[in-house]
Amino acid sequence: MGIDDGKELVRLKKRSLYLKRVLLLLVLVLLAKAFYLQVVRGEYYRWRARNICLRRYQVRAPRGRIYDRKGRPLAINRPSFNFYVIPGYLGKGDKPLLLENLSKYLGLSKVEVEAKLAKNKGDRWTPLILKRDLSQGELALVEERDWLFPGTMVVAEGKRCYPHGPLAAHLLGYMGEVGEKELRSDDYYPGDMVGRSGVEKEYEGVLRGTPGWEQWEVDAHGKKRRLKDSSRPVPGDDIYLTLDLDLQEVAEGLLKGKQGAIVAMDPRTGEILAMASSPSFDPNMFVKGISPKEWEALSQNKFHPLQDRCIQGLYPAGSVFKIVVALAGLEEGKVKPKDEFFCPGGYPFGGRVYRCWKEGGHGHVDLRRAIVESCDVYFYNLGHELGVDAIHKYGDLLGLGKRTGIDLPHEKGGLLPSSRWKRKTLGEVWYPGETLSLAIGQGYLQVTPLQLDLMLSQVVNGGWKIRPHVLLKVVKGGKERPWKDRGRRKLPFKRWHLTFLKDALEGAVEDPHGTGRAARIPGVTVGGKTGTAQVVAMKEDEGRKEELPSLWREHAWFVAFAPVEDPKIAVAVLVEHGGHGGSAAAPLAREMIKAYLKRGDGHG
Amino acid sequence: MARAMARKRRIAGVKFWDLPLPFVLTLFFITVAGLITLYSATGGKGHFQRQLIWNFVGLASMFALSLLDLKKVERYCHFIYLGALVLLATVFVVGRVTMGAQRWLSLGPVKVQPSELAKLALVLALARVLVHQKGSFSLKDLWKPAVLVMPAFVLTLTQPDLGTAMILLALSGTLVLVKGMGRRTFVTLMALFFAVGVLGGPFVWGHLKGYQKRRILAFINPQAMAKDAGYHVLQSQTAIGSGRIWGKGFLRGSQARLDFLPEEHTDFIFSVFAEERGFVGVVILLGLYFFLVFFALSVAVEARDAYSFYVVVGVATIYALHFVINVGMTMGLLPVVGVPLPLMSYGGSSLITTYLGAGLVMATHRRRTG
Numbered sequence: 008m009g010i011d012d013g014k015e016l017v018r019l020k021k022r023s024l025y026l027k028r029v030l031l032l033l034v035l036v037l038l039a040k041a042f043y044l045q046v047v048r049g050e051y052y053r054w055r056a057r058n059i060c061l062r063r064y065q066v067r068a069p070r071g072r073i074y075d076r077k078g079r080p081l082a083i084n085r086p087s088f089n090f091y092v093i094p095g096y097l098g099k100g101d102k103p104l105l106l107e108n109l110s111k112y113l114g115l116s117k118v119e120v121e122a123k124l125a126k127n128k129g130d131r132w133t134p135l136i137l138k139r140d141l142s143q144g145e146l147a148l149v150e151e152r153d154w155l156f157p158g159t160m161v162v163a164e165g166k167r168c169y170p171h172g173p174l175a176a177h178l179l180g181y182m183g184e185v186g187e188k189e190l191r192s193d194d195y196y197p198g199d200m201v202g203r204s205g206v207e208k209e210y211e212g213v214l215r216g217t218p219g220w221e222q223w224e225v226d227a228h229g230k231k232r233r234l235k236d237s238s239r240p241v242p243g244d245d246i247y248l249t250l251d252l253d254l255q256e257v258a259e260g261l262l263k264g265k266q267g268a269i270v271a272m273d274p275r276t277g278e279i280l281a282m283a284s285s286p287s288f289d290p291n292m293f294v295k296g297i298s299p300k301e302w303e304a305l306s307q308n309k310f311h312p313l314q315d316r317c318i319q320g321l322y323p324a325g326s327v328f329k330i331v332v333a334l335a336g337l338e339e340g341k342v343k344p345k346d347e348f349f350c351p352g353g354y355p356f357g358g359r360v361y362r363c364w365k366e367g368g369h370g371h372v373d374l375r376r377a378i379v380e381s382c383d384v385y386f387y388n389l390g391h392e393l394g395v396d397a398i399h400k401y402g403d404l405l406g407l408g409k410r411t412g413i414d415l416p417h418e419k420g421g422l423l424p425s426s427r428w429k430r431k432t433l434g435e436v437w438y439p440g441e442t443l444s445l446a447i448g449q450g451y452l453q454v455t456p457l458q459l460d461l462m463l464s465q466v467v468n469g470g471w472k473i474r475p476h477v478l479l480k481v482v483k484g485g486k487e488r489p490w491k492d493r494g495r496r497k498l499p500f501k502r503w504h505l506t507f508l509k510d511a512l513e514g515a516v517e518d519p520h521g522t523g524r525a526a527r528i529p530g531v532t533v534g535g536k537t538g539t540a541q542v543v544a545m546k547e548d549e550g551r552k553e554e555l556p557s558l559w560r561e562h563a564w565f566v567a568f569a570p571v572e573d574p575k576i577a578v579a580v581l582v583e584h585g586g587h588g589g590s591a592a593a594p595l596a597r598e599m600i601k602a603y604l605k606r607g608d609g610h611g
Numbered sequence: 612m613a614r615a616m617a618r619k620r621r622i623a624g625v626k627f628w629d630l631p632l633p634f635v636l637t638l639f640f641i642t643v644a645g646l647i648t649l650y651s652a653t654g655g656k657g658h659f660q661r662q663l664i665w666n667f668v669g670l671a672s673m674f675a676l677s678l679l680d681l682k683k684v685e686r687y688c689h690f691i692y693l694g695a696l697v698l699l700a701t702v703f704v705v706g707r708v709t710m711g712a713q714r715w716l717s718l719g720p721v722k723v724q725p726s727e728l729a730k731l732a733l734v735l736a737l738a739r740v741l742v743h744q745k746g747s748f749s750l751k752d753l754w755k756p757a758v759l760v761m762p763a764f765v766l767t768l769t770q771p772d773l774g775t776a777m778i779l780l781a782l783s784g785t786l787v788l789v790k791g792m793g794r795r796t797f798v799t800l801m802a803l804f805f806a807v808g809v810l811g812g813p814f815v816w817g818h819l820k821g822y823q824k825r826r827i828l829a830f831i832n833p834q835a836m837a838k839d840a841g842y843h844v845l846q847s848q849t850a851i852g853s854g855r856i857w858g859k860g861f862l863r864g865s866q867a868r869l870d871f872l873p874e875e876h877t878d879f880i881f882s883v884f885a886e887e888r889g890f891v892g893v894v895i896l897l898g899l900y901f902f903l904v905f906f907a908l909s910v911a912v913e914a915r916d917a918y919s920f921y922v923v924v925g926v927a928t929i930y931a932l933h934f935v936i937n938v939g940m941t942m943g944l945l946p947v948v949g950v951p952l953p954l955m956s957y958g959g960s961s962l963i964t965t966y967l968g969a970g971l972v973m974a975t976h977r978r979r980t981g
Contacts, residue, residue: 016912019920022789023908026924033935034901038894040942044852045890052852056886059849060869226869 061235062132062225065196068216069165071243073179073206075252076278076479082179082207084165087140090149091198094124095131096158096228108155112148113138136184136198139295140166167200167294173287175255177315178248178279178415178477180205181290183297194218203293205315206246206477208416213481216243244483249278249476249490257602258283261595266583267562268316268456271599274464274568274577276492277473279413280603282457284316318418321453322581324407325538325588326381326522327564328448330466330508332390333378335401337504341392344374344507350384357440361387364539378511381522381537383447390446395437398445399425404498405462406472407454413475421458424451449541459538460579463566467512467534467574470498470505512536513571516593523565525593528601532571535596537588538564540581560584565592569600576603625678631976634906638954638969641899642666645955648884651862652876658957665959669966676970677977684971685742685918688735692759695732698725699766724960726767726775727951731964731971733763733779734925737786742917747791750799756787773823774948778932785928786921826947843873847941851885851893858889876957878949881941900934900953907972913979923975926968929953 044052073082090113097105102124109115115138123135137159141149149156167182183203185195195201196218202208219240224233258269262285271281288305297305305313314320336342352368353360363369363383369376377385390398402408408423422428424445426437444450461475473495480489512534515521523535540562563585568577578596585591646666650659684691702716702725716723740755748756760783768776792800816824850866853859862868864886867875875883885893907927914920930953937952939945951961 015917018791019789019917020912022791023912023924026785026789026927027905027908030901030904030931033931034897037897037935037938037942037944040939040944041851041885041890041893041897044848044942045855045885045893048852049855049890052849053855055849056853056866056871059871060865224865224869227871232869 060224060226062223064134064221064223066219066221066237066240067164067199068218068240069242070167070200070216071210071214072245073214074245074247075250075255076247077252078247079252080170081175081248081250081252082167082169085168086163087166088146088161089136089164089198090138090141090145090159090161091134092124092137092156092159093132093134094158098157101157104155105157105159109137112155113145133197134160134162169290171252172291173289174252174259175250175282176205176287176290177284177317178205178250178282179290180207180209180416181288181293182207183293200294204417205415206248209414210246210478210481213246214243217241244481246481247479249273249280249479250282251280251603253606254281254599254603255283257281258599259285259287261598262582265585266310266316267585267592268320268581269578269595269599270317270456270460271576271578271603272460272464272475274468274473274574275471277461277464277475278479279475279477280576281599282317282477284314284320286310286312288312315415315417316581316583317456318411318413318415320455320581321419321421322455322562322564323450323452323540324448324454324459325540325562325564326383326448327459327463327536327538327566327588328402328407328445328452329378329381329386330512330536331402331405331407331462332386332393332398332446333374333511334405334466334500334504334508335393335397336374336389337507338401338500339393339397341397342374342389347371347373348377348385348388350382352384354384354387354443356387356391356443357438359440361440361443375507375511375514376520378508378536379514379518379521381515386446387443390442391439393442393446395424395426395442395445398442399423399428402462405465407458407462408452411455411457411461411475413457414478418457419455421453421455422451423454448538456579456581459564459566460577463536463568463579464574464577465498466505467509467568467571467577470500470502472496472498509534509571512568516567522589523567523593525589526565526567526597526600528569528597528604531569531600531604533567533569533597533600534571534574535565535567535593537593538566539586539588540564542584560586563588563591565589565596567593567596567600569604576600625977627678629977630677630973631906631910634903634910634969634972634976637899637903637906641896641903641954644884644896644899645880645952647861648880648887648955649876649957651864651887652867652880652883653957658876661959662957662962665962668959669962672963673966673970673973676967677973679970679974680978681916681919681922681971681974684735684922685739688732688739692732692736692763695725695729696762696766698723699729699763701725702766702770721959724958726770726772727960727964729763729767730775730778730782730929731926731967733760733782734786734922734929734968737783738918738921738925741786741790741921744790747793748787748796749793750796753787753796753800756783759783771820771823772949773819774936774950777948778929778936778950781932782925782928786925789921789924843879843947844943846871846873847879847882848943850879850882851942854886854889854892856890858885858887858892861887863887877951878937878947878956879941880955880957881938881952884955885941897934897938900930904931910972910976910979914975915978915980919975919978923972926971929968930965 069084072080074080106117106120109120110117120137146161149161169179181203182200185199185201189195189201190197202211217240219238221237222235223231224235225231254271258281262269262283265285267285269281269283272279292301349371350363350369352366353362368384369380369382372382372385402423408421410418410420429435429437441450445452457475465472476490478490480487513532516523516526516533516535522537526533526535542561563582565580565588566578568574578599580592580595582591646662649662653659698716716725736759737756740759744752760779764776764779767779846866850864850872853866864883866872866886867883872879872882884896904927907923911920911923914923933950933953936945936950940947940950951958953961953965
């Protein structure tokens with residue numbers, strides 16, 4: 008046999024021809040598939056190949072800094088290292104390894120990280136922040152032993168820092184990680200920090216800047232190979248506040264150990280010079296991401312350290328409100344300065360006796376003495392003659408019971424009652440007896456320390472309506488944008504009425520019988536008014552208040568301005584449960600004015 | 612008489628330069644394309660240099676083998692096959708485990724993959740069985756080739772090396788068909804295969820390894836398993852497709868350069884080539900492979916004896932199965948199995964086997980009939 012066998016040869020030749028044909032067919036099938044992939048779908052695969060090796064990374068913009076009015080830093084950025092994970096780079100076995108090592112070396116609980124990863128379902132390539140502000144030791148660990156932490160990266164970023172700690176914490180506010188709502192609505196990325204309160208929140212848009220990006224060519228392991236394209240971030244604008252750091256320090260020192268608030272503003276412009284609320288907190292706590300425990304300790308604290316008492320604390324104005332009633336009486340022509348009422352120490356009305364704070368009474372008092380000595384009976388009379396709605400009109404003109412419009416978030420409005428208000432919300436008519444309570448600043452009245460300071464400012468600045476504000480200017484690359492004062496106008500008060508009131512308020516401090524004598528400063532003319540806000544309604548026959556336990560004691564008010572001839576500063580002081588305004592609050596106001604004027608500059 | 616004398620001289624004395632030129636040239640072009648692509652896939656480091664050395668070793672053994680008379684090979688072919696089986700069995704005792712399978716044998720610094728050599732040994736042994744078979748195969752006669760293949764098939768399957776096992780089976784089937792088979796035998800056999808497939812399929816599925824199942828599922832629907840086994844196919848298709856018509860150019864394939872391609876220097880070297888050279892390159896390369904097999908078959912029909920004929924057809928079939936399965940796999944036409952692309956995939960065992968096969972083709976050409 009063998010191939011020499013002719014018949015066999017022919018057969019085998021035919022078979023090999025078959026083989027060649029089958030092979031040709033197979034090759035054509037392969038070519039068809041290659042044609043499909045490379046020619047028909049080529050564009051798609053080219054796009055896909057580009058897409059899987061090009062990654063865009065967010066580059067955060069440095070946040071704008073915050074300075075006081077003289078350029079001293081209140082909020083700055085310090086370099087820090089943040090630790091991220093990119094879920095897309097976590098291979099099959101990587102996740103347990105990463106979770107294990109994160110809890111072992113960095114103290115991040117597995118549950119916490121797992122929840123973080125689960126929350127971010129959208130883009131697997133967006134870096135998720137694991138830990139902010141790595142310590143030196145942690146940084147060395149994660150850089151040198153990167154195989155323990157697959158899919159992670161370290162990014163150097165600025166960290167918000169408040170060099171003075173709790174100083175002006177309420178005003179500056181604090182930062183928090185961006186929430187889901189902001190992520191959906193705004194141009195934020197997971198892990199961004201946003202202002203949550205205070206100036207940080209109010210001026211978030213100014214401070215934030217514009218984030219940049221970098222487009223990298225990455226390999227299958229997520230390693231950056233080549234920078235293809237980038238856009239530099241635009242840093243946020245710097246902000247200068249009207250705040251005076253020295254004065255703020257004085258204010259916070261005065262409130263140490265107390266609960267209360269101090270607001271100081273320039274009555275000519277509405278610039279806030281100091282704004283302190285006690286107790287306070289350290290906004291640096293929030294930068295690293297506050298733990299649930301710390302948050303509970305802060306938010307559940309019975310003294311409410313997170314509350315900014317200056318704009319959120321609501322209290323009856325007490326006798327400070329007599330300034331408004333006096334102005335209303337003069338403007339409405341119900342009373343002339345020389346008109347006298349007789350104070351026997353009480354005012355019988357509607358079957359009960361409304362007491363004056365002074366047992367035995369003041370005798371015959373005119374308007375000036377009524378303000379100087381804070382005679383309640385005089386204002387019961389005047390209030391009764393005016394009626395609630397006249398009082399409301401002037402209180403409203405002076406900005407009480409509503410938001411002042413200060414450039415800070417979460418301001419509260421309070422309540423300045425009127426007969427219409429009572430009818431609408433309580434469905435009851437206004438009782439004349441309630442007017443008497445309102446005339447001495449009690450009852451339904453609820454105001455913030457800022458509102459009282461604004462009221463005083465507008466009375467002593469010659470009747471100019473002002474808007475309190477904390478922003479002095481925004482600085483962007485050397486260009487300054489100062490605060491624009493809008494809506495500055497004259498209030499419809501007679502000039503000599505205001506002059507009279509200023510004089511009377513000076514008397515309250517300077518006269519021998521003045522209730523605010525504790526605010527006197529040698530060489531400076533100071534005007535002021537005491538106030539006492541009732542915490543619980545007193546029955547008329549109850550004893551005097553000093554003996555009450557502190558929680559039931561009244562809040563002490565004092566508002567003051569100086570110098571009387573040309574006021575440069577107006578202060579409102581509130582000491583919770585401090586008792587009498589004259590003794591508990593007036594010395595604080597004195598120290599504020601002294602600290603501000605004795606330095607001799609004031610400002611512009 | 613004189614003619615007969617002359618013919619005898621040519622058979623006895625071998626001229627060194629008497630080469631099947633089209634076949635050798637095709638082989639050479641593919642080798643060069645392979646080396647360039649490997650350089651691109653590995654960055655020209657250790658792999659490339661080692662492959663270069665293997666190429667020289669392979670070329671040398673090819674020429675050496677081409678001088679051999681296949682009559683001698685025919686005589687010892689059963690021993691060669693037995694030796695290959697022993698090597699295959701040794702893998703289980705001292706083999707190296709990589710990617711969940713035992714395929715490698717360490718001989719000093721050299722790692723040998725006996726399953727590659729086994730394919731060639733099977734061809735040598737099977738050819739002799741075919742020569743001794745009188746006339747077409749009937750169902751009764753099929754026991755001989757079946758017994759021959761079975762040990763190699765079982766050994767490779769249990770490594771497990773599904774790809775090689777299937778190639779052994781397909782190779783034997785092709786050769787038996789070339790020898791010839793009665794129509795009724797063929798139909799009965801097909802029916803038998805079908806029945807075994809339907810009844811035994813679930814059984815075999817139950818005995819597959821996890822990664823094998825995933826690969827088959829990924830083949831059926833790569834997008835759904837994109838994060839898993841389908842990842843390889845999808846990335847490979849992306850590499851090939853993104854080459855478009857003209858390719859991205861030498862060292863410009865982002866899929867390969869950035870490690871998105873798995874096993875880019877071994878099983879998926881074709882994807883690297885297709886990404887860099889585009890459809891035009893693919894047409895040329897597949898054309899070269901086609902002609903490699905085509906010219907080998909042309910040598911076969913000039914063979915002096917039936918044994919040489921079957922050996923050369925066997926070698927051609929090995930080439931064809933490898934490149935069709937490998938390319939089909941990288942393009943998603945076939946499930947991912949570990950089958951190298953001849954002359955292009957990195958790896959000494961596959962390369963030497965390919966060259967030895969080429970040596971057999973050349974030896975047959977030297978002793979061809981007019």
